[in-house]
Amino acid sequence: MRCGLLVIGAVLAAGCAPRRGGTAVAPAPASPGPASSATEPTSPVAAPKGPESVRYGPSALRYLVHRRVHTQQALGGQEQATDVGARIYVAAAITGPADGIGYPTTFMVDSIVPDSGTPPQVAAPMSRARRLIFSGRVSPRGEFVNSVPSDSALAQSLVQVLANFREFLPRIPADGLKPTAVWTDTLQTTQKGAGSEVSRRAVVQSTTAAWEEQEGQRRLRLEANSRYEVGGNGQNANGPFELSGTGTTFIVSFLAADGRYWGGESHDSTAVTVRLPVQGVAVPVIQLTHTTVAVLP
Numbered sequence: 001m002r003c004g005l006l007v008i009g010a011v012l013a014a015g016c017a018p019r020r021g022g023t024a025v026a027p028a029p030a031s032p033g034p035a036s037s038a039t040e041p042t043s044p045v046a047a048p049k050g051p052e053s054v055r056y057g058p059s060a061l062r063y064l065v066h067r068r069v070h071t072q073q074a075l076g077g078q079e080q081a082t083d084v085g086a087r088i089y090v091a092a093a094i095t096g097p098a099d100g101i102g103y104p105t106t107f108m109v110d111s112i113v114p115d116s117g118t119p120p121q122v123a124a125p126m127s128r129a130r131r132l133i134f135s136g137r138v139s140p141r142g143e144f145v146n147s148v149p150s151d152s153a154l155a156q157s158l159v160q161v162l163a164n165f166r167e168f169l170p171r172i173p174a175d176g177l178k179p180t181a182v183w184t185d186t187l188q189t190t191q192k193g194a195g196s197e198v199s200r201r202a203v204v205q206s207t208t209a210a211w212e213e214q215e216g217q218r219r220l221r222l223e224a225n226s227r228y229e230v231g232g233n234g235q236n237a238n239g240p241f242e243l244s245g246t247g248t249t250f251i252v253s254f255l256a257a258d259g260r261y262w263g264g265e266s267h268d269s270t271a272v273t274v275r276l277p278v279q280g281v282a283v284p285v286i287q288l289t290h291t292t293v294a295v296l297p
Contacts, residue, residue, distance in 0.1 A: 053176030085115030196234030245272030
């Protein structure tokens with residue numbers, strides 16, 4: 001029975017304004033003194049700040065996405081564990097001009113390399129994912145919408161590791177990401193996988209730090225904590241199934257001052273129950289997902 005692989009796919013289906021600066025005023029002398037041609041000491045010039053807000057715009061970057069999924073399930077009094085991992089090499093291109101939906105965008109999968117130990121039936125489709133292209137739009141908030149894959153059958157078989165890039169970019173406010181901002185979103189999404197449909201409702205609390213400088217560029221650090229409920233149903237070789245559960249996600253992302261996504265890391269923990277009506281059983285499943293995104297030279 002391959003319930004563990006089923007749950008992996010289902011749950012994963014459900015991750016410039018002007019710069020400002022200034023010079024401090026020199027302190028007045030404590031008491032009058034003799035005239036001098038020397039310049040009065042002044043405070044150091046403040047380091048230039050980043051823009052008042054960051055917005056997505058045209059860019060072209062290559063990323064390495066490493067995703068690892070550990071799944072534990074209990075069936076018939078026995079514990080089963082499955083580990084799936086992959087390194088995904090992606091080229092992302094956001095072009096202009098934007099239309100009423102957003103910027104024209106493509107994600108091209110150069111290749112997917114499965115980690116050692118990934119089950120063969122999961123690893124096999126990964127080897128075929130070369131130059132698989134997803135075309136769509138990036139909205140001002142960072143959501144990848146109206147996605148159309150160059151090979152729909154292949155994209156469907158890889159939904160558990162790619163998730164069609166819908167939430168690849170960090171979600172930001174529509175008017176741009178500002179330093180030290182705090183906000184809350186309520187998100188409802190539905191994703192169709194191979195023989196399944198899963199909906200997720202999440203409450204996301206996001207915070208932004210002050211500007212920082214890393215690798216010679218200004219960046220904003222964005223943290224997002226979310227709690228969500230997940231539910232869905234579908235069909236597999238064992239017949240119909242239903243699933244429901246809850247989960248939490250913690251994501252750290254970095255955006256450059258010019259709006260480029262500079263990678264990040266996420267941890268996701270989900271506890272679901274998969275019900276198999278024909279067999280009359282309910283299978284508790286815990287799934288842990290760790291994803292890192294790094295910019296390639």
